[in-house]
Amino acid sequence: MNEIIPGSGANGEAARDGHSSAPAKLGYSPVAEIPHRLRVTDTDPKAARRAERQVAGMFTLSMVFVILSVIAYVLIDKYTVVYIPVLGDVGASNVVLGFTFGMAVLLIGAGAIQWAKKLMPDVEVVQERHDMVSEKEDDNLAAANYERGKEESGFARYKMIRRSLIGAMVLLPIPIIVVLRDLWITPPGENPTEILSTTMWTKGKRIVSDGTYMPIRPEDLPIGGLVSALPEGILEVQEEEHNLNARGKAAIILVRMDPEQIRSQQGEGWDYNGILAYSKICTHVGCPIALYEQRTHHLLCPCHQSTFDLADSGTVIYGPAARDMPQLPISVDEEGYLIATQDFAVPVGPSFWERDKA
Amino acid sequence: MSTTMDHPVEQVGGVTAKYVDERLGSNKFLGRNLGKVFPDHWSFMLGEIALYSFIVVLLTGTFLTLFYNPSMVEVVYNGSYVPLKGVQMSEAYASSLDISFEVRGGLLIRQMHHWSALIFVAAIAVHMFRVFFTGAFRKPREFNWLVGVGLTALALGAGFTGYSLPDDLLSGTGLQIIRGILQSIPLIGTWAAFLVFGGEFPGTEIIPRLYAAHILLIPGIILALITVHLMMVWTQKHTQFPGPGRTNTNVVGYPLLPVYMAKAGGFFFIVFGIIALIGGLVTVNPIWIFGPYTPDQVSAGTQPDWYIGWLDGALRLMPNWESVIAGFTISWNVLIPSVIIPGILFTGLALYPFLEAWATGDKREHNLLERPRNAPVRTGIGVAAIVFYGILWIGGGNDVIAAAFDLSFNVLAWSLRIGLIVLPPIAFLVTKRICLGLQRKDREKLVHGYESGRVLRLPHGEFIEVHQPLNYKELAIISAKEDLPVLPAPVKSDADGVRNPNYRVDQLRHKLSSFFLRDNIERPTDAEIEAGQAHAAHSAGLEAPLHEYEELDQDPVGHGGVLHHPGMPMTNQEQVDQRQ
Numbered sequence: 001m002n003e004i005i006p007g008s009g010a011n012g013e014a015a016r017d018g019h020s021s022a023p024a025k026l027g028y029s030p031v032a033e034i035p036h037r038l039r040v041t042d043t044d045p046k047a048a049r050r051a052e053r054q055v056a057g058m059f060t061l062s063m064v065f066v067i068l069s070v071i072a073y074v075l076i077d078k079y080t081v082v083y084i085p086v087l088g089d090v091g092a093s094n095v096v097l098g099f100t101f102g103m104a105v106l107l108i109g110a111g112a113i114q115w116a117k118k119l120m121p122d123v124e125v126v127q128e129r130h131d132m133v134s135e136k137e138d139d140n141l142a143a144a145n146y147e148r149g150k151e152e153s154g155f156a157r158y159k160m161i162r163r164s165l166i167g168a169m170v171l172l173p174i175p176i177i178v179v180l181r182d183l184w185i186t187p188p189g190e191n192p193t194e195i196l197s198t199t200m201w202t203k204g205k206r207i208v209s210d211g212t213y214m215p216i217r218p219e220d221l222p223i224g225g226l227v228s229a230l231p232e233g234i235l236e237v238q239e240e241e242h243n244l245n246a247r248g249k250a251a252i253i254l255v256r257m258d259p260e261q262i263r264s265q266q267g268e269g270w271d272y273n274g275i276l277a278y279s280k281i282c283t284h285v286g287c288p289i290a291l292y293e294q295r296t297h298h299l300l301c302p303c304h305q306s307t308f309d310l311a312d313s314g315t316v317i318y319g320p321a322a323r324d325m326p327q328l329p330i331s332v333d334e335e336g337y338l339i340a341t342q343d344f345a346v347p348v349g350p351s352f353w354e355r356d357k358a
Numbered sequence: 359m360s361t362t363m364d365h366p367v368e369q370v371g372g373v374t375a376k377y378v379d380e381r382l383g384s385n386k387f388l389g390r391n392l393g394k395v396f397p398d399h400w401s402f403m404l405g406e407i408a409l410y411s412f413i414v415v416l417l418t419g420t421f422l423t424l425f426y427n428p429s430m431v432e433v434v435y436n437g438s439y440v441p442l443k444g445v446q447m448s449e450a451y452a453s454s455l456d457i458s459f460e461v462r463g464g465l466l467i468r469q470m471h472h473w474s475a476l477i478f479v480a481a482i483a484v485h486m487f488r489v490f491f492t493g494a495f496r497k498p499r500e501f502n503w504l505v506g507v508g509l510t511a512l513a514l515g516a517g518f519t520g521y522s523l524p525d526d527l528l529s530g531t532g533l534q535i536i537r538g539i540l541q542s543i544p545l546i547g548t549w550a551a552f553l554v555f556g557g558e559f560p561g562t563e564i565i566p567r568l569y570a571a572h573i574l575l576i577p578g579i580i581l582a583l584i585t586v587h588l589m590m591v592w593t594q595k596h597t598q599f600p601g602p603g604r605t606n607t608n609v610v611g612y613p614l615l616p617v618y619m620a621k622a623g624g625f626f627f628i629v630f631g632i633i634a635l636i637g638g639l640v641t642v643n644p645i646w647i648f649g650p651y652t653p654d655q656v657s658a659g660t661q662p663d664w665y666i667g668w669l670d671g672a673l674r675l676m677p678n679w680e681s682v683i684a685g686f687t688i689s690w691n692v693l694i695p696s697v698i699i700p701g702i703l704f705t706g707l708a709l710y711p712f713l714e715a716w717a718t719g720d721k722r723e724h725n726l727l728e729r730p731r732n733a734p735v736r737t738g739i740g741v742a743a744i745v746f747y748g749i750l751w752i753g754g755g756n757d758v759i760a761a762a763f764d765l766s767f768n769v770l771a772w773s774l775r776i777g778l779i780v781l782p783p784i785a786f787l788v789t790k791r792i793c794l795g796l797q798r799k800d801r802e803k804l805v806h807g808y809e810s811g812r813v814l815r816l817p818h819g820e821f822i823e824v825h826q827p828l829n830y831k832e833l834a835i836i837s838a839k840e841d842l843p844v845l846p847a848p849v850k851s852d853a854d855g856v857r858n859p860n861y862r863v864d865q866l867r868h869k870l871s872s873f874f875l876r877d878n879i880e881r882p883t884d885a886e887i888e889a890g891q892a893h894a895a896h897s898a899g900l901e902a903p904l905h906e907y908e909e910l911d912q913d914p915v916g917h918g919g920v921l922h923h924p925g926m927p928m929t930n931q932e933q934v935d936q937r938q
Contacts, residue, residue: 034603034610035830078462079438087639094465098638101466106631112624120617127395127609129595129725132498183553183563192548195558210654228654242432245558248534248653280654285538285673285692286559287531288656302658303535304674305757305767318768320673320691322680350538351689352548356682 034124041118051118058111062104069100193354197347199231199249201328206232207254207277207338215337218275221256224294228280229254231340249348251280251288252328254338255310257297264313266345270329272338277328278314279348282306284321286350299325323351396618397598397611401488406622408481409584410629411474415516416581418471419573425461427453428523428569430562439646447525447650450565454524454645470637475520477633479513479665486510490740493728494597495711497721502590505583507708512580514665519572521663524643525565528660530651533564535673542692560653599727600838602830606726661755671753672699675775703743710739717870719845731800732839734793735874741789742782749778790877797879800836803828804887807894814900825894833891839881845871 041048072093080092087095134142150156206215210228213235221227229252237246259274270276278299280288287303297311306319314325326348329341347355379385429449435442437452438459457464486506489495495503518536522529537559540551556563595609604610612618648657662670672695679690714736715721730737752759753774760767807825814824828836848864851857858864882890 034601073462078460090641091465093462094469095638097463098466098469098634098636102631102634102636102638104631105627105634109624109627109629109631112620112627116617116620116624120620122612122617124398124603124610125393125395125613126603127595129607129609131723132594180553184555184557192552195552196548230654243430243558243562244560244651244653248559251654284678285535287534288654290656291658302656302660302757303531304670305771306678316678320676320678320695322678322689322691350541350692351680351687352541352551353544353546353686353688354548355687357685 034126036123039118039122048119051114055111055115055119058107058114062107062111065100065104065107069097069104072096072100192352193357196249196349196352196355199343199348200234200237200246201231201250201340201343203340203342204333205340206333207252207330207340208232208234210251216254217336218256218273218332218338221254221275223256223258223274225256226290226292226294227254228252228290229277248281252277253280253290253292253299255292255294255297257294257311261297261311263311266313266324266327267329270327270341272330272332275330275338276310277330277338277340278308278310279326279328279344281349282321283316283323283325283348284319284350289325392615393613394592395595395609395611395613397596397604397609398621399599401492402596403625404481404485404488406625407629408478408485409588410626411478411481411633412580412584413626414474414630414633415471415478416577418467418474419520419577421467422457422471423573425453425457425464426450426523426569428566430525430560430565442646442649445650448565450523450525451645451650454526458646466634466637469640469642470633471520472642473636473640474633475517476642476663476665477629479517482506482510482513483665487740487744490710491730491737492597492599493724493733493736496724496728497715498594498723499590499597500711500715502587502594503711504708505587505590507704509580509583509587510707511704512576512583516572516576516580517663517665519568519576521643521666522568523565523572524645525651526645527648527651527655527657528643528645530560530653531656531660532662532666534559534653535670539692539696542689543697544686544688544693560651595725597725597727600729600835602834604726604834604838606724609725658757661758664751667754668747668750669696669700669754671750671756671774672696674756675750675753675771675778677775703747706743714874717867718842718874719867719871720842726838728840729835731793731796734790734797734877737793738786738790742786745785746778746782749774749781753778794877794879797839800839801879801882803832804836805882805890807891807898810898814897816900822897822900824897824900826898827891827894833887837881837887841878841880842875844868844875 041051076093076096078091078093081089082092082095083089084095155162207229208214208231209216210230213230213232215232216227216229230247231250234247234250238244254275254277256275259271262271262274262276265271265276280290282289282301282303284301284304284306287301289299289301289308291300291302292298292310293300297309298317299308299310299314301307301319301321304320306321307317308314308321308325309317310325314327316322316324323346326344326346328344330338331341333339375385427449431449432446433449433452435445435447435452435455437443437455439455442455454468457468459465489503489506518532522533537551537555540554541547543550551559554564554567555561556567596611598604598609598611601610612621649655661667673692676691676695679694681688681690730740753771756770756774757767759765760770807827810824810826812824814822816822827833845868847868848858848861850861
């Protein structure tokens with residue numbers, strides 16, 4: 001039982017080789033039998049009875065909690081909010097249901113484990129393992145069956161059948177992949193590059209503020225101020241298309257700074273008296289940006305901290321974004337409201353393969 | 359009359375046992391397996407936590423499907439949560455709010471679902487650490503490691519798809535990032551994004567699609583893989599840590615019925631109960647605060663669920679590289695952190711057992727777990743990978759950390775970037791050194807016993823430090839170390855001048871094997887151990903007369919097979935005999 005076989009041969013070959021020549025027992029375990037100490041519950045009948053009562057007590061208490069949880073479900077109004085220290089203001093129904101149901105479940109587990117630990121035998125048992133490799137007999141049988149199958153089917157003989165079957169199996173998945181094409185039912189004449197490169201902005205489109213959807217006059221914007229804005233008619237487009245796609249591309253921010261402080265822009269005269277319009281969608285992976293530091297004119301993305309300098313053409317000054325924030329050229333119409341003078345010159349949002357082909 | 363004789367099970371299991379057996383032959387299986395032995399160790403519970411939290415995920419998730427509506431159709435909210443009254447939102451978000459406010463117990467179940475999903479992924483991670491650091495993935499368990507890696511990836515997928523379903527502002531922002539990542543894939547990325555979202559982002563298709571993946575596809579595969587995972591554990595029998603009486607060819611532990619069943623079954627209820635308590639007492643993902651998703655809103659300081667944090671950190675720490683080749687844009691700044699790095703990590707994870715076995719030339723079956731110190735290179739690689747992951751994870755919260763500790767954001771970000779490259783190798787070297795130091799200490803203990811720290815003056819004036827022999831348990835654990843020699847260097851050509859066609863491969867393998875094994879501190883031979891322990895026992899024996907009266911009441915220590923101490927603890931057999 002306690003024989004010891006050294007772990008490795010001189011050159012390691014015997015040790016490395018598979019099952020047959022490997023040492024049967026690794027590890028030096030000179031104690032033949034596994035030592036065991038008696039528990040109090042093994043020697044003291046009083047302690048054993050106490051453990052029995054504990055286990056039964058836990059199972060009983062579990063039943064009590066089940067009843068309490070049903071009572072709580074019925075009696076506690078679902079809108080009642082209570083203040084509990086540490087937890088804060090919480091829904092009373094949620095807390096009580098969670099506590100009572102959790103205790104009901106937990107006590108069954110605790111009881112079962114107490115039972116196992118105190119009253120069931122804690123004597124460890126030894127079982128032999130067998131190598132995973134099959135017995136020679138099974139091995140032979142499998143090989144014989146395989147050979148027979150190969151022979152009877154003629155898989156090796158009928159080259160033409162074999163090759164055509166392999167060919168058929170290889171091609172079979174193709175339709176399964178092809179049918180995925182209509183995951184996007186493409187409207188005629190549309191392609192992703194063009195969709196990603198155009199937004200709702202057109203020449204003369206009024207800029208409305210997000211939230212009120214009212215057109216904006218230049219004098220509404222104080223120097224240093226930032227306003228989230230959208231093209232006029234965005235709600236109608238959303239209504240018509242039943243989605244938020246247009247919004248996701250057309251969202252802009254308006255900032256106003258002292259014209260002296262504007263070092264550069266993406267186009268000549270794209271500002272209006274120091275008011276600049278930039279896309280709100282980060283060029284990194286597309287998070288909307290709204291953290292603006294008016295003193296430095298830096299715009300910071302809350303997702304991955306890309307930072308753009310709006311006084312300097314929206315260039316990236318820090319972070320993982322590679323592209324400048326696209327600028328929207330703006331002006332005012334005859335009624336004095338801010339308008340776009342054209343669409344963005346480059347695609348907004350994250351880069352894509354065909355971006356520079358657009 | 360003879361029926362009960364033919365079916366002894368009928369006497370204990372009643373007519374049902376007989377009825378089932380006559381139809382399925384189930385007693386053959388039960389007879390073999392009710393007594394199946396499972397070894398016990400606290401770390402074996404980690405995988406159990408994963409399994410049980412998954413069951414809780416399934417149960418709570420089924421409840422949620424009864425109320426949740428995976429639709430992006432816009433509705434006006436008119437529920438009881440006042441701040442959102444009259445607000446336009448998707449039906450998905452509105453039904454998630456209803457689950458939270460109108461369905462009694464709905465919030466509890468939703469929070470239990472979220473918490474158990476978080477615990478599921480966390481338990482998988484630590485279970486995987488246990489399997490990795492103890493070498494449990496070695497032959498014959500490589501397939502099960504692969505299944506485990508697959509389950510890890512699926513768990514992340516299950517988590518992410520579920521996180522996106524409420525269609526609140528946070529989850530939508532996560533989807534927006536996924537869109538950006540898809541678009542960064544060269545050649546097919548733009549189309550992939552349009553196909554996944556059913557057109558332009560955000561569209562109206564993504565929530566129903568994620569729902570199908572989240573409640574059918576992914577859990578179906580997870581369930582199938584868990585079944586395979588457990589069947590393999592069953593067939594191969596669980597590994598065990600070295601200890602008294604434990605060898606590579608036996609399994610020492612408790613039988614399935616009743617002890618293991620009571621413990622494992624009880625533990626399921628414990629995990630379930632704790633998740634219910636957390637779900638009731640600790641808020642997770644309060645979606646009503648975030649508001650409905652709209653692609654032009656975001657809140658600052660947003661954080662994904664913990665298991666996605668490392669990917670977000672990778673996105674943050676990556677420099678802003680982008681190239682335009684032949685007019686086509688390749689966004690390295692997105693592609694590398696979100697596609698290439700995870701791809702490399704998961705591939706490396708999947709291949710590791712095969713790489714290590716190939717490098718060390720180890721083809722043996724391993725049923726005894728290896729202590730991490732006895733595989734210093736493996737342990738070092740594991741720690742280096744954890745450090746790499748950890749830095750990415752910290753990077754995922756760098757804005758929050760910078761704000762909380764009043765650090766310069768740029769300094770923190772650059773420290774993390776540099777740390778990501780520099781720290782893993784340092785962690786590797788330090789870990790390896792520590793392991794080798796522990797190996798030396800172990801060797802020391804085997805050949806000299808413990809240093810007791812007590813100095814003894816012998817009658818003839820000599821001073822000795824008393825060494826004590828190891829106790830039986832420690833002796834069994836430490837001496838279970840296995841050594842493998844480095845694979846020999848290949849020869850370029852044999853004596854007859856015939857070139858070795860595999861020279862380059864063999865040379866690489868020799869070098870890798872040397873990398874893994876050359877610093878190993880060899881285990882002393884059995885004779886050396888016996889001699890060392892006997893010597894220690896002798897020195898301890900010299901001291902014995904001085905204080906034997908002090909130790910009369912104390913637990914005696916068995917001194918292995920070397921000195922059969924009369925006070926050695928009772929053996930199994932003796933105990934069983936005594937009971938009878």
